[in-house]
Amino acid sequence: MKNLIVASTSTIHGGSYLEYLIDEVTLLFKDCKKIIFIPYARPGGMSHDAYTEIAAKFFKKIHIKVTGLHAYDNPAKAIKEAKGVFTGGGNTFLLAHMLYRNEVLQPLRESIYKGLPYLGTSAGSNICGPSMQTTNDMPIVYPPSFKTLGVIPYNINAHYLDPDPSSKHMGETRETRIKEFHTQNTIPVIGLREGSWLRVIGDEITLKGGHTARMFEQGKLPLEIASGPV
Template identity: 40%
Template structure:
């Protein structure tokens, strides 16, 4: 399997998808790829707008995308995809649309068969076994929490250490601790902004200048950098 699971699309003060574009280029290779783009996480803007936004950046690195919404048969589009790209937005809406179109199991089978997969934010969430470590508001019934299950661990994208001033609610770490208390056999990777996980075959590594925070029930959270071994998460 080949996966590139990105925490966030945009760093503060930067253009959309600017910071990970060369990682995406390296991942897809030098030969031009026309990837299938799944824009279902978009809520307040159109799928066409989303597709155009992604395409503008991909053209800079010699690749392109075509939105799945242009196809009369979304299942066939997945089956024939050269690469699959799932954009961020609202995870609940994304999963509902993927489920309504019968794509979740198809994506699992296709990517397990070797088709490259790139996701950011919600697109990284749906590569996990469940959507339940998303940060998003459940604006729609996803008709089930199970997703593509491409990796055996959970990701919390946009992981934050900060506790905003004048905020009396729970921190992100508290919320993840609640999850692992209820799901004691599952690792959760707090994936900070500006970082991504890259799986090539059976080798998983962290890319980016910041560390990832690893959570497991009964263990103290652990900070791992790009120099550390992440393969234990695949077992």
């Protein structure tokens, strides 16, 4: 049975890393003494060790040890044997590239379908849908495919922002970009606002966090989704 948290962000304004999710994360990993952190999304400027240490500092509060996936000689084997996995944010193109290069994507998908507790934030959430094509990130590297885990039936647009009616900016809004995606693709898209997340248990998906989300489907007007079943 699938057991996931798919969150828009790791940190909300005025808060510390993952603090707003501490109760949910504690419940998700309640049977875990050790989890694997996937640091692949972070571009240059911060090492995988340094990024893993940020995650480890938070999980120490709930008595869970964290090891970075980069520390394993055989990442695919490590994922198959993992008791829990957290994938952090950064650049989704880089994350997908590294997951494919290290042959981790398929083992991770299979493990999630077998019940592996999984937490994703930002880029780590973008890879939960059928494809990563609705990320906000720049294509700094070219992954072998845009196909991702497909453990939920929606693509994610993390950090979703509504148009600002007072802004003089004339560029495309997030809504415009997602509508462009739907001129070529049929996958539904959920725009997750900051501080919101999807709780996935089996085939049940629930929007949590006290915010609405934006649902986009090809050929239909966007809909606001209230907290609750999706």
